[in-house]
Amino acid sequence: MTSLKLSPGSNITPKDILGLPRPDAGVANPSGSLALWPSTEFDFDKRRTERSIFLVDIEGAKQAGASAKSSEDFSGPAEPKKVLHSLASTDAAWLDDRTIAFLRPAVPKDEFAVKGEHGERVDHPKDLSDDEFSKKAKEWSEKEGGKGTEVWAKDVDTEEEYCVGKFPVSIGDLTITHLSNGDKSSKEEAILAFSATVFPDGDIFTVHDQEKKLEEKAAGSDALVYDELFVRHWDEWKPTAGQKKQLHFVRLSRASDADQAGSNQSEASLEEFELVEPPKGRWSMQMQTSAASEETAARPEVFSPLKGTPLECPVGPFGGASDFSFSAKHLLFHAKDPHLNPAWHTRTQVYLVPLSPRTAADAEPRAITVGTQGACSSPVLSPDGKRAAWLEMREDGYEADRNRVMIFEIESGKRWEASGEWDRSPSKIVWAPKSDKLFLEAEDQAHVKVFELDVSSSTSLKEPVPLTTEHAVAHVSPLSNSSLLLTWNSHSAPNQLSLLSVSKSDNSSAPPSTSLTPLASLTKNLHESKSLSRGEEFWFAGDKGHPVHGWILFPPEVEKVRSAKQKGELLDPQLKDKKWPMAVLLHGGPQSAWTDSWSTRWNPNTWAGHGYITVLINRTGSTGFGQAFCDAIKHDWGGAPFRDIVAGVEFVKKTFGEIDPERTAGCGASYAGHNDQLGFKCLVNHDGAFSTSTIWAATEELYFPEREFGGTPWESPEIYQKWDPSKHVQNWKTPMLVIHGSKDYRLTESESLAAFNVLQRQGIPSRLLVFPSENHFVLNPSNAIKWNEEILRFIDEWTAPADGEEKSGYDVKYASQ
Numbered sequence: 001m002t003s004l005k006l007s008p009g010s011n012i013t014p015k016d017i018l019g020l021p022r023p024d025a026g027v028a029n030p031s032g033s034l035a036l037w038p039s040t041e042f043d044f045d046k047r048r049t050e051r052s053i054f055l056v057d058i059e060g061a062k063q064a065g066a067s068a069k070s071s072e073d074f075s076g077p078a079e080p081k082k083v084l085h086s087l088a089s090t091d092a093a094w095l096d097d098r099t100i101a102f103l104r105p106a107v108p109k110d111e112f113a114v115k116g117e118h119g120e121r122v123d124h125p126k127d128l129s130d131d132e133f134s135k136k137a138k139e140w141s142e143k144e145g146g147k148g149t150e151v152w153a154k155d156v157d158t159e160e161e162y163c164v165g166k167f168p169v170s171i172g173d174l175t176i177t178h179l180s181n182g183d184k185s186s187k188e189e190a191i192l193a194f195s196a197t198v199f200p201d202g203d204i205f206t207v208h209d210q211e212k213k214l215e216e217k218a219a220g221s222d223a224l225v226y227d228e229l230f231v232r233h234w235d236e237w238k239p240t241a242g243q244k245k246q247l248h249f250v251r252l253s254r255a256s257d258a259d260q261a262g263s264n265q266s267e268a269s270l271e272e273f274e275l276v277e278p279p280k281g282r283w284s285m286q287m288q289t290s291a292a293s294e295e296t297a298a299r300p301e302v303f304s305p306l307k308g309t310p311l312e313c314p315v316g317p318f319g320g321a322s323d324f325s326f327s328a329k330h331l332l333f334h335a336k337d338p339h340l341n342p343a344w345h346t347r348t349q350v351y352l353v354p355l356s357p358r359t360a361a362d363a364e365p366r367a368i369t370v371g372t373q374g375a376c377s378s379p380v381l382s383p384d385g386k387r388a389a390w391l392e393m394r395e396d397g398y399e400a401d402r403n404r405v406m407i408f409e410i411e412s413g414k415r416w417e418a419s420g421e422w423d424r425s426p427s428k429i430v431w432a433p434k435s436d437k438l439f440l441e442a443e444d445q446a447h448v449k450v451f452e453l454d455v456s457s458s459t460s461l462k463e464p465v466p467l468t469t470e471h472a473v474a475h476v477s478p479l480s481n482s483s484l485l486l487t488w489n490s491h492s493a494p495n496q497l498s499l500l501s502v503s504k505s506d507n508s509s510a511p512p513s514t515s516l517t518p519l520a521s522l523t524k525n526l527h528e529s530k531s532l533s534r535g536e537e538f539w540f541a542g543d544k545g546h547p548v549h550g551w552i553l554f555p556p557e558v559e560k561v562r563s564a565k566q567k568g569e570l571l572d573p574q575l576k577d578k579k580w581p582m583a584v585l586l587h588g589g590p591q592s593a594w595t596d597s598w599s600t601r602w603n604p605n606t607w608a609g610h611g612y613i614t615v616l617i618n619r620t621g622s623t624g625f626g627q628a629f630c631d632a633i634k635h636d637w638g639g640a641p642f643r644d645i646v647a648g649v650e651f652v653k654k655t656f657g658e659i660d661p662e663r664t665a666g667c668g669a670s671y672a673g674h675n676d677q678l679g680f681k682c683l684v685n686h687d688g689a690f691s692t693s694t695i696w697a698a699t700e701e702l703y704f705p706e707r708e709f710g711g712t713p714w715e716s717p718e719i720y721q722k723w724d725p726s727k728h729v730q731n732w733k734t735p736m737l738v739i740h741g742s743k744d745y746r747l748t749e750s751e752s753l754a755a756f757n758v759l760q761r762q763g764i765p766s767r768l769l770v771f772p773s774e775n776h777f778v779l780n781p782s783n784a785i786k787w788n789e790e791i792l793r794f795i796d797e798w799t800a801p802a803d804g805e806e807k808s809g810y811d812v813k814y815a816s817q
Helices: 014-019 058-065 130-141 207-218 556-567 604-609 627-631 640-655 692-698 703-709 717-722 725-731 750-761 781-798
Strands: 034-043 048-057 081-084 092-096 099-105 149-155 161-167 172-179 188-198 244-254 324-326 330-336 348-354 376-381 387-392 404-409 415-417 426-431 437-443 448-454 472-480 483-490 493-503 513-520 536-541 547-553 580-586 613-618 659-669 682-686 736-741 766-771
Touching (some): 014 604, 034 092, 034 513, 048 058, 048 513, 058 493, 092 172, 092 188, 092 244, 161 188, 172 324, 188 324, 244 330, 324 376, 330 376, 330 387, 348 376, 348 387, 348 404, 376 426, 426 472, 437 472, 448 472, 536 640, 547 604, 547 640, 580 604, 580 640, 604 613, 613 640, 640 659, 659 781, 682 781, 692 703, 692 750, 736 750, 736 781, 750 766
Parallel strands (some): 580 659, 682 736, 736 766
Antiparallel strands (some): 034 048, 092 099, 149 161, 172 188, 188 244, 324 330, 330 348, 376 387, 404 415, 437 448, 483 493, 536 547, 547 613
């Protein structure tokens, strides 16, 4: 059983949460019999991140999970098998039913990779911390042959590992598309696609030479010169020589024994490109056939469909493999409209490109969107290769508009909307294997659910049908039209794998019946030693009587008291009338939501485990409750949302008698950083907004404040001033902990410096916490521990009981003062 490093006692701590495995999405192999499952885990003692790939036997786990007591009982299925460890990257994909492709850093000439206990290669040695490993990687990259990325394969049956090929640059977003050859040959073929940063020529093989020329030209200066926006995005300054991420692909093949005897395919060695014959049964890359020199002859044949265009994909700052899709004949992707400035436009176009163009004109990416829409996302090609689908917002400049499902018939060129008037906004879509329906992931009343959408006909639209009802689905991997591999999480559990089975009713109008079978968990014994609140939902009348949703999570001690009261059991007299402090978590966005999901940043069980009754309110502007509710925050930042929070706090105080109404803390981020008039004893302001005018002046994505406030500050001064926190600082009185990451370019650190200046100048108790290396989020685990420590120490100080009674949660062990 997976051993978890946990603190003593039943209350979970921030270190427990941050030290748990962090599984990514489970991905099924072509036959649906196995799943690869990447995961990372941070060791605080070694300050080292372990990156691993696990293997899940879907069929075996299904049989073991069939006898589970509930859909969340993972005691039956076997532990996932760790097939790769000590990796530098968890990028991985299935080459075939039994072979995993994964990435490794290049090994310089005359250097040797570290070997593990069983002779296997180790990329990140166990005795090196993350900082030490980064230092070593930088040193290796400066040596001959030390730049670039190797693509490796692992046979999960024989455990054989071999290098498939090497690229001279860092790559990511690895995907594999399997090709069907019919009866033409017995060779297996596939397309291996990836993203890499290139110069305007789009050539991965010229990157290092161009970097050297830039360095020589700079002559020691690190100045950056810009003539247009963006100049920086999220947490990075934009490069000034036209560098951008673009998509590339190579063709792979694996011949049968008979075919391979006469093969002239080549495999790249570990250190440099050499023409060598791959052993039988191994995958190899197609090599350049019209090479100008011996050096280029040893290179794989890399195709770059975006070469020579201004298009960038994946789309920053959070884009990845879900930004593009391959079939046997086409590439589908989305990219920012090159004719519009991305600083004040959200529009992306969806493009279609043939993989084997007949002419130069045919090779040009062709936009298949109408050209007037807003942002697009999740482009996917159907398994039969006949249709494309994507998500599309109508309003340019609005990043929280409703996503609509669009279908494009490739042969006829017909484009149609499949989701109609459905009032939910899916975030991801994936085709069913038979290409007749789509599976959608969408927020719905504080859960992230899977929906099924029939797209077999453009003339008879059907509304999406929910297939799940609770928690948060993070990824869907269809095994068949009626069987899905789900990656899901909740308030009380990180990602886990389950099998969703769907059965159609004889009554065509009746919804399908579903069953959820637990398959795999890396934290199955977590609840044996730690008490985590699953959260309770509540609704109350918000602004103008509109129903508003919330969550409440109770500390373990409160859970026991409530349970005893419900069962009529005798209580310790000291607990009978005891009250507990309350922490109200206020989400930013402002268009986002508190869902039943796991987080390593704002995890409500952090506060509940520390002894706080924790409340989360999905006020006006929250997503997943209909588009009108989401849109209603526009021009009204301090109106209805503020009144919702006031009403919600009063509701829980009256409804849950365990709350001490005099000991409350408000903790918010970004939009929710400043809520001084809510009557809290103290406030936590993480990367919060101080001035609406300076938000516009210093942010990178200008479209956000312009959409929220009706234009630029000079076009709509009334709305900017109306909701400007800096115009109300004379009313501030609540003690505040102010936190900011110096690399936050969305809301710059000057916002927090200004707030701290005001607090200090007025003599209001306050503290400033700065993370020079963090952006809008605190991601480094060591910094995250400090973040949690400082928050809990601050709110403990200001919500301490008047009688000096000790708190019921764990004690905070402060690393430093």
